[in-house]
Amino acid sequence: MMKEKEDIGKSESTEQKIKEAARKVFTSKGYAATRTRDIAEESGFNLALINYYFRSKEKLFEIIMLENLQLFMGSIMGILDEPATSLEEKVDLLVTYYVDMLIVNPGIPVFILNLINNNPEALKEKLDRASLVANSVFVKQFQELMKKKGMNIHPLHLFMNIISLTVFPFAAAPMIKAKNDISDEAFNQLMLERKKLIPMWVKAMMGV
Amino acid sequence: MMKEKEDIGKSESTEQKIKEAARKVFTSKGYAATRTRDIAEESGFNLALINYYFRSKEKLFEIIMLENLQLFMGSIMGILDEPATSLEEKVDLLVTYYVDMLIVNPGIPVFILNLINNNPEALKEKLDRASLVANSVFVKQFQELMKKKGMNIHPLHLFMNIISLTVFPFAAAPMIKAKNDISDEAFNQLMLERKKLIPMWVKAMMGV
DNA sequence: ACTGATGTTAATCATTTGATTAAATCAATT
């Protein structure tokens, strides 16, 4: 008998391969449109194996979902609630994190948006703990700035703006590429430009 | 015998009712996740009727898709390519159109994003005709401004920014509402605020 | 070599699902 976690050095375990295949298919096609057979084919293994390792399509999806959720939301609070960085540095860090992450994982935004729209309640419980943007240092710093400037903008606007400017282009990428006849590399280059531009723009919005 | 188009004044025809049910279900759940039986139930009619009127699930979806596409893209070029309005007026018109339309049709953004990501080629043909943002008056006006300001930003950035700031919050609405404990009305109020704010912000970005 | 646990496959099952059929109902016309 051998513990199943010990084979780190070996060429990726079957379980890992299936999970990777599932991530790829689920992330690009969504839950309803992927067949367990698609995952089997993508992984190169028999259909029954995916049930052998993961019990059911739904259980496997749950795993992928949590990992994608972590990828998309996991780093936010750590950035927003850090007292040692300024408001501007936080904007920088957020944009940089998302652009770098989304260039590697371009399917994440649409996957998450579908999640949000298909079971908002199921989501709510999975990420409530400690993740309240409204009470973060980020929001306090912004309110401070607004007071100083004599302006009055809901902090939610600022947060929506940063995420919108950063994430939306990735969600619409295939259309942007097609309509403007832009290669994948050229598109990524545009997104990398935005790592500098979005923080500038956001500062301009805030009157800084 | 009676022609099927004449009964305008009557209480909505069966065909219309089915189409409305299909729009509702397809728009909120997407193609793969909706069963023809869902549409039948939503419409209040028998399963077979939806095939009687529309031949197949796919054909019915095609109709809904084209209408949603028209809703989302149909008004853009008319605004962007109008020589009589200024750049700033165009931004105003775009944002106003989208906010007003999306408050009434909140499911459209995610529907369109899925379309974009699931068959980008199929989409490309359906809207190529005459709809090249790159050659529009809008882009020319922006390039003019950039030259005057001595700045150099790709017009695509400006366009992405406007659409991102306007559309993304609607795509993420259920999460925004849940995490911030905001009612539908309060959310819509925020979006209406954005009709004024986004044009201001965009101007600030452009250094105007 | 033998044993038992783990990994893998082909075959099969039960349910779901898109679609069709044949019969029933309805409304207008004769």
Next chain:
DNA sequence: AATTGATTTAATCAAATGATTAACATCAGT
């Protein structure tokens, strides 16, 4: 009221799909 064509339904079909089963393979420890 009988006829006729359009509309609607219940019943059914065939294919797709998630899951299970039973048999076979591999391999570590004896």
